[in-house]
Amino acid sequence: MNNIRTRRTIRKYKADTISEEILNQLLSDASRTQTMGNLQLYSVVVTRDEEMKRRLSPAHFNQPMVMEAPVVLTICADFRRTTLWCQNRQADPGYDNFLSFINATSDALLFTQTFCNLAEEAGLGCCYLGTTVYMPQMIIDVLQLPTLVVPVATITVGWPDECPPLSDRLGVDAFTHQETYNDYTPARINEFYTEKESLPENQEFVRINGKETLAQVFTDCRYTRRDNIAMSKGLIEVLRKQGFLSQENSF
Numbered sequence: 001m002n003n004i005r006t007r008r009t010i011r012k013y014k015a016d017t018i019s020e021e022i023l024n025q026l027l028s029d030a031s032r033t034q035t036m037g038n039l040q041l042y043s044v045v046v047t048r049d050e051e052m053k054r055r056l057s058p059a060h061f062n063q064p065m066v067m068e069a070p071v072v073l074t075i076c077a078d079f080r081r082t083t084l085w086c087q088n089r090q091a092d093p094g095y096d097n098f099l100s101f102i103n104a105t106s107d108a109l110l111f112t113q114t115f116c117n118l119a120e121e122a123g124l125g126c127c128y129l130g131t132t133v134y135m136p137q138m139i140i141d142v143l144q145l146p147t148l149v150v151p152v153a154t155i156t157v158g159w160p161d162e163c164p165p166l167s168d169r170l171g172v173d174a175f176t177h178q179e180t181y182n183d184y185t186p187a188r189i190n191e192f193y194t195e196k197e198s199l200p201e202n203q204e205f206v207r208i209n210g211k212e213t214l215a216q217v218f219t220d221c222r223y224t225r226r227d228n229i230a231m232s233k234g235l236i237e238v239l240r241k242q243g244f245l246s247q248e249n250s251f
Contacts, residue, residue, distance in 0.1 A: 004117070008166060010125025011065045013158030018071050018124070023157075026118050033114035041104035042111050043078040045143050046071060052142070059138040060131040060154065069156035074132070074139060075112045077104035079244075080148035096148065101244040105152050112153045125160035128153065134231050136238045147243035168196055 027044060035041065047053055048071055056074075057066045066072055079095040086093035094100075116126045132139065132154045139151045174192035184192075196202060197214050209217045219225075239245045 006166065007120055008125070008164050009127050010158070010160045010162060010164075011063075011127050011156075012160070012162040013065070013069050013125065013156075014161045016070070016159045018157065018159075022122065023071060026115060026122065026124075029118050030111055030115035033110050035107050035110065036103050039082050040107065040111075041077065041079055041082060042108035043076045043081065043149060044111075045074040045076065045145075047074065048072075055142045056139065059135045059142070060129050061134075063129065063131070065127050065156045066129075069127075069158045071157045073115070073155045073157060074143060074151050075108045075115075075153040075155070076145060076149050077101055077108045077152050078149045079104050080146055083148055096243045096246045098239070098244060101150065101239060104150075108152050112155060116155065119157055123159070124157055125162075127156045129156065133235055136235060137241075140238065140242070145242070147241075150238060150242050150244065165201075168199055168202070170196065 023046070031040065047056060050067075053067050053072055056072065057063075060066050079100050083093040083095050112128070116128070119126055132151050136151050139145070139154075140149075143151070145151065170192055193214075202214050205217055206212070206214050209221050211217050211220060236245070
C-alpha cells in the first residue's frame with residue numbers, strides 16, 4: 001500500500017495498459033468521497049485513444065505524459081446531469097450561476113484527490129495537470145462538453161516507470177493557524193521558506209532561470225501576472241459559454 005508520506009508525481013509510465021475492471025473499480029470507490037448534498041457534481045471523461053490524446057495534448061502544452069500515459073482522465077465540474085434530473089422530475093433548477101460552478105468544482109476536486117489516493121494505493125502512478133483551467137475551451141471542444149460542464153482537473157494514470165525524488169513541502173506550522181489567522185511577518189516568511197530556498201534543486205532552478213530568488217522564478221517565469229490575467233479572462237468567458245454566468249445572473 002502506498003504511503004502518503006512517500007507519494008510521488010509520476011510522469012513516465014510503462015507500456016502496460018490499465019484494465020477496465022481496475023479503472024472502473026477505482027472510479028467507483030472514489031465516488032464514495034465527500035460530495036455536496038450527495039449530488040456528485042462531477043463527470044469523468046476517460047481517454048485511451050491515441051488520436052484523442054493527441055488532440056488534447058496542446059491544451060496541456062504538449063507535456064509528454066499526456067501521450068505516454070495509457071489513460072488520461074478529465075474531471076469536470078458538472079451541474080448538467082443534476083439540472084436535467086430536476087427538469088425531468090417537475091423541479092425548477094437554479095444552477096446556472098457562479099456559486100453552482102464553485103460547488104461543482106469542489107465536488108470534482110474532492111473526487112480527483114480521492115481517486116489519486118486510491119490509484120496510488122493500487123500501485124498506479126498519477127500526474128495532476130494544472131493546465132486544465134488554462135485553456136479549457138480547447139478541452140471543451142475536443143471532448144464535446146455541453147453546457148453546465150467545465151473541465152477543472154486532468155490526471156494522467158499508468159504503471160510507474162520511474163521513482164523520482166520526493167518533492168519538498170512546507171512544514172505544518174507554515175500553513176496551520178490556531179483559532180484565528182496568524183498573519184505572516186517577514187520573520188515568519190524567513191522561518192518557513194529559508195529551508196525550501198536552500199535546497200540544491202531549488203537553487204539550481206533559480207540559476208537556470210537566470211533569477212535572483214526562487215520567488216522570482218514563480219512571478220516572472222512560471223505564473224506571471226500577464227498570463228494569470230489573460231487566462232482568468234478566458235476562464236470567465238468559458239463560464240459564460242457553458243451557462244454558469246447566464247445574462248440574468250451576471251454581476
